[in-house]
Amino acid sequence: MKILIVTDAWEPQVNGVVRTLKSTRRELEAMGHTVDMITPLEFRTIPCPTYPEIRLSLLPSARVAQRIRDFAPDALHIATEGPLGMAARRYALRREMPYTTAYHTRFPEYVQARFGIPLSWTYRFLRWFHGPAQAVMAPTPVVLDDLQRYGIGHCVLWTRGVDLDVFKTQRVNVLNTAHPIFLYVGRVAVEKNVEAFLALDLPGSKWVVGDGPALGSLRARYPGANYLGVLSQPELARVYASADVFVFPSRTDTFGLVLLEALASGLPVAAYPVTGPIDVLGDSPAGVMHEDLREACLEALRIDRTTARAHAERFSWRAASEQFLAHLRPLSADGSTGSAGEVPIQPASQNHAETTSAAAVRSVAAGAGTSPAKQ
Template sequence: MKILIVTDAWHPQVNGVVRTLTTTRDELRQLGHEVEVIAPDRFRTVPMPTYPEIRLALKPGARLRRMIDEIAPDAIHIATEGPLGLAARRYCLRRRIPFTTAYHTRFPEYVRDRFPIPLRLSYALVRRFHAPASAVMVATPSIENDLVDRGFRNIKRWSRGVDTDLFRPREKDFLPFPRPIFMYVGRVAVEKNIEAFLSLDLPGTKVVVGGGPQLDDLKAKYPAAQFVGPKHGEELARHYAAGDVFVFPSRTDTFGLVLLEALASGVPVAAYPVPGPLDVLAGSDVAVLDEDLRKAALAALEIPGDKCRRHALTFSWSASAAQFLNNLRPFRGHPALDPVPVLDPAPQADETKKAS
């Protein structure tokens, strides 16, 4: 099958959405599918307001239409709600072509953290974006339940995996800082709530791996912390493994791929008991979830690394790609005349269940 993924999040961005899409593409190709990605790197771009590291495609409509026509996909997946996602959605609706979408990030909360826009307005716009989709893919039960309560429909599960060959336990002496090392990996941006970590009274060293719009401000405000910048591949994996506890202060992530990467590296997790950590970690005995993040971080020091590794091994990118594939809505010729049946999706949660 020829699959088209349209996304506003792509390389050189470094985040969980890009890693998820890249790995899914690679997994699908290994299964024999042809996968094309239309991303901002094919267009003129402008910096995203308040986050210049992210580039947004400028007036992509006409060119994107030509690109889709040339690719002639069998299935279209729209990964993001940005300019490219909006243009692809418009293309599909005008041609009565079915498509799927994904809810990767809590976009309304991210907007609220930057601008005084009510959540109900932002959610109304996001709900309208996803409403025509044959499937809205989400990573966890908590996010699914929350979206159902907010009026979203056609929700299907799309979990995540982890590269356990790259992210694995290694020697701890890679970083020369006083121990214990409490580590954060991810975007250095306001929605990640990093100050909740940096402001903690903890022994040893706090290490921040990543870049973003808050980096300079946080470096100036917390000079005792070690900000090592963004890392990739083997170097990133070595940083993960050098930590003693991975601290995840975000309250808005829909999954938290970094949680699995830390666990695969043999590093226990401290986090708040919120969606994402609750779905991935609750009851696993490889993390401490507590509203007192300092208490959680100190308690996590007692968790053996081998337990963390065993938990991470239960998450597979091949299973994630299979879920994605089953959620697609393929079409041939005119979709209204020649539909291809949708494969059996992962069961949906009871819509009456409320998000915690």
């Protein structure tokens, strides 16, 4: 099957959305499917306000339409709510073409945290954007419930995975500071609540790995912590393996791929009992969730590394990608919209006509916006 994925989140960004899409493409291709991506690398861009590493594509509609026509996909997936996602959505609706979307991150909560914009306003945009989609993929049951509570229907579960060959238990020590070593990995931004970690009175030492708009101010306020920038996956795996507890202070993440990476590296987790940690950890003894984050950190020191690794082994990118594939809405042979499992895999060399659905989909609202896809 020929699958086209449209995303505003792509390299050189380093976040969970980008890792999810790259891993999904790899697994789909390994299954024999042909996957193409429309990303900001093909367009003139400007930096997103307050997040300059995110590039917003300028006037992409004509190019996006041409790319869709040229590739003639069997299934179209719109991964983000930014300019490219908007352009692909517009094209699909005008041509009555079925498509799916994804909701990766708690965008309304981030916007509220940064700018004070009411949640209801942003969820209204999300209802408009995702409303015509045949299916809206979300990473956890809690997020599915949130979307449905705000009136976004056709929601389905698309979980996440971890590369168990890269992130593994290993005997290394690349963090040469006092133990116990408490580690945070991720974007350094206000919505990630990193300061809640840095402000804790903990023994040993603290490390922060990542970049973001809050990094400069946090380094100035907490000079006793240690800071690393963005790392490659092999480098990051060695950092995980060198720490004693992974601290996840975010209260807004929808899943948190870094949780799985840490666990796969044998690193127990300390977190608040909120969405993300709850969905990854469940009732597993691989981590501690507590409203007192310091207490969670200290209790997590007692967890054996083999326990953390064993829990991570329940997750794989192949299983997550098969779930994604099952939710796609291509056209079946009679021209009706079906599930991906109902469409035979076609050879990559075969020409495909542009797909259309039998009924028009009407836009339910007017508006535009951009969702900075974050981990």
